[in-house]
Amino acid sequence: MNSDSDLQIAGDLLEVQHLLRPAREHPVTVAEFVGLARAISADRSQWAPLVQYDATTRWYHRLRTGPGYEVWLLSWVPGQGSGLHDHGPSSGALTVLDGELTERTDRGKRTLGAGAQRVFAPGYLHEVVNASLEPAVSLHVYYPGLTDMPMHAAQCAPAAATV
Numbered sequence: 001m002n003s004d005s006d007l008q009i010a011g012d013l014l015e016v017q018h019l020l021r022p023a024r025e026h027p028v029t030v031a032e033f034v035g036l037a038r039a040i041s042a043d044r045s046q047w048a049p050l051v052q053y054d055a056t057t058r059w060y061h062r063l064r065t066g067p068g069y070e071v072w073l074l075s076w077v078p079g080q081g082s083g084l085h086d087h088g089p090s091s092g093a094l095t096v097l098d099g100e101l102t103e104r105t106d107r108g109k110r111t112l113g114a115g116a117q118r119v120f121a122p123g124y125l126h127e128v129v130n131a132s133l134e135p136a137v138s139l140h141v142y143y144p145g146l147t148d149m150p151m152h153a154a155q156c157a158p159a160a161a162t163v
Helices: 030-042
Strands: 059-066 069-076 091-098 100-105 108-113 117-120 127-129 136-143
Touching: 030 069, 030 091, 030 117, 030 136, 091 100, 091 108, 100 136
Parallel strands: none
Antiparallel strands: 059 069, 069 136, 091 117, 091 136, 100 108, 100 127
């Protein structure tokens, strides 16, 4: 008996169904979208047989859809990049499945290896590039589904002052 309380639970708590929240059929929070990406990432049989590589352009495949969201699979051969862009009104979660990608923003660049994840809000401006010597594969979850991907001119560093 718990000395702090006279309440005791007898039997299997999991049998008390009315106390349990039903599992959601589809993700609705950022954490759940990240969890979805991790679950897909962990099960190579869901994505590895679909991957193709194209030397002329980034290859992409819509892997899954749900109420208001999309999951995309992308492959990147060395040197391929997205160009500087945002995702319009969509939030996103990017997961590197294989290889290595480099994300460039106005704050610098970051290398993302297999398993790395980035979550971003609508309007987040970045460029993703495969700057390595090996192909890479990534998974992208967008909510709401990707309807707009505005491209932006490369931001130049300020010119040096002349004397």
